[in-house]
Amino acid sequence: MLLSANGKLMNPLDDLFEFLRFPSVSADSRFNSDVDACAAWLTTRLQKIGLEARKYPTPGHPVVVARNEWQSGRKTVLIYGHYDVQPPDPLDLWDSPPFEPVVKADKVFARGATDNKGQILAHILGIESTLKERGDLPVNLIVLVEGEEEIGSPNLEAFLKEHRSALQADVAAVSDTGMVAPGIPTFTYGLRGILCMEVRLRGPAADLHSGIFGGSVTNPATVLSRIVAKLHDDSGRVAIPGFYDRVVSLEGWERDLWSKLPFTEASWLATTGSPRLSGEHGYTFLERVWARPTAEVNGFGSGYQGEGPKTIVPSKARAKLSFRLVPNQDPSELRPVIAEFLKQQCPDSVELEIVYQQEGRPYLVKPDSAFGKAAQKALSKTFTQPVAFIREGGSVPITQSFKDVFGIDTLFLGLALPDCKVHSPNENFAVENFYGGIRLNRHLLDQIAET
């Protein structure tokens, strides 16, 4: 329990619940006003703890920036997070409504609970508790919370450049990654990049009767299937020529370290609920996810999807494709390579359109820098266990922008548990990790101040 400004006892979970009730879905324009309301709430919350906070418009969703009073001679820390969330679909698989948070079995269930509202709010409440106790922070602090992470942060790099001098920091810190197991502090030194696109095919001008016309025109759903089928070879490798040209091989020390982590095939199977694990031949499941690139269908649709049969040749077919990239693959280099492959697979009896969506470069740092060691100390003090070193399969593309614009590294101090179901129905955040995150922020600022 914390004391609020007016002396009332505040339960940090109340704050989290308020934050989670905003359906701040950045990918779907129907939620635009909710996204904006969420940014406004966050700005007010940051002002209440004593920071100077402001909501900045962008061509997309707003960025919220808060800071303490700058003092020379102090390290400057940029804490980054995002207040936007993934779409909650499929809604029917949620046990409770995605934007009505509930606590069950010591976990908060809601869309965004872990990714990223719970984690960024823990930092904010950590800052609040330090300010309340000491009246000051040990560092110059910038809190930057954006609203477009789930759609690839299309406007953030321009924002960073525009406010380069005001946002210049010595190091960035992000809690948007995972812990290998409950209670095991985890330092993430690498992330995959990402490249998303939508493939749209058009055959007949409208859906046609499959009896009257079937056999004489090309079915775009069949073409789309044939294209997707060619994305991989039989060994599970992506079959696009040139796709692996820049892939950096896994190092021996990484394979060794990872083989000792508390992940088993059985637990991974249980978490995914798949009938069986699979993937690129020659790699363990962790290596496949953390250090190998993928080509994935995130969704597709064509023709009639309602109840019962409908005997048509559909007019259109679409697939959302995403490619997870590893060092040193470059999404802007791969975009035309993949597009060329897709075009080559497409017969001239259908029309192909490719719509590019989010992209971000992969990230890999050496874990033993001064700031890296400070972060690891903060982690081990918070959770009183030795730190695990991992890479992750997810993407936080903005880290590359921090490197490019400010020349700084990003520290990943994850609070997400393996079964937290981010991007899935029943996303949840362990209450213990929420409180852990509040403690972690205090240790982190102290340790960075000491470097």
Add this chain to the structure above:
Amino acid sequence: MLLSANGKLMNPLDDLFEFLRFPSVSADSRFNSDVDACAAWLTTRLQKIGLEARKYPTPGHPVVVARNEWQSGRKTVLIYGHYDVQPPDPLDLWDSPPFEPVVKADKVFARGATDNKGQILAHILGIESTLKERGDLPVNLIVLVEGEEEIGSPNLEAFLKEHRSALQADVAAVSDTGMVAPGIPTFTYGLRGILCMEVRLRGPAADLHSGIFGGSVTNPATVLSRIVAKLHDDSGRVAIPGFYDRVVSLEGWERDLWSKLPFTEASWLATTGSPRLSGEHGYTFLERVWARPTAEVNGFGSGYQGEGPKTIVPSKARAKLSFRLVPNQDPSELRPVIAEFLKQQCPDSVELEIVYQQEGRPYLVKPDSAFGKAAQKALSKTFTQPVAFIREGGSVPITQSFKDVFGIDTLFLGLALPDCKVHSPNENFAVENFYGGIRLNRHLLDQIAET
């Protein structure tokens, strides 16, 4: 204009509009009460013209049967049609609402306008006009209008068997096929059969974050794509072993006749709106549609289909497949052949379920029987042009039941024009053909009475 029972002038289009306003979609249970209301309206309409009419319940949607008083020494004609319609999706491609009929450019636009409400109602109004003029019909008449044709008539054969003696006729007549061009009377002597199924794949228990898990589990959308991709070889033939075993080859006289029909690749292209025609090598577009079997994806869906990206590995993927069959392929024989093929393509890292839907055998008759010639005479008298002889790519599976249960052939006297868009948005029925159908019924009953 016709005179109604109370002496008022009735416009036949008013009747058609009333009939079309019922959204009698048999495939979707949300429309069940509309389907039933449509059957009730039809029953009342048939009673009003002086027939004994009744709505019979079935395990699915009702069957409407009407008849005149039986007189010995007369031929008995069974006129078959259906009052159910295809789902209207995709709604956004309709220029006017599918269940609010309008006349534009001498065509009635509405779901079911051609298939089959316009065509069956023309017969009913033809019967009405004969009864009004002559006080009697030249034949014993049974009108049978079902509500499950668009879902494969699952309950009709049992209904026919149950009422075998009451429904026994000498010949069946159906207007649910096409005319090769406006004004050209067309006799259809063959139809394709059909076999529909839904393929359901399940990978992870729920949608997974494609960063955290992507690469380690099998994506069911990818598997579905690989299965669909294997349905055809590169020459456009269905690649399922055994699929062509019973296919009867096209005869030379058919290829000759069809090559002289007023169909051109250019007009077929324009009707379909496809970028280019395609299909099985070695056949013309008419041969592909009328005499060759197909494997078609009628629709598929998986994962996220909303706006923007959503980086998940989907839990499920589904496809609706339909196979159009030609003589002498048998759907019940092919069902396990196709299922075995699908199972063989499916890795054990996803779960496969196959849900069988409608099926019906293909149909082929010799066109020069006595009833066939009577139908052809009725057609040429109605449209004052020589009759075209065709097969069709669509399916009216119930014709095989008429053969099996009553031992009778079915005469196809089509009123659908090539651009009537059945099963598609903006389905329409030429007003001229509606009135033609009313005349056709009178000639048909007269010609059959003379055989």
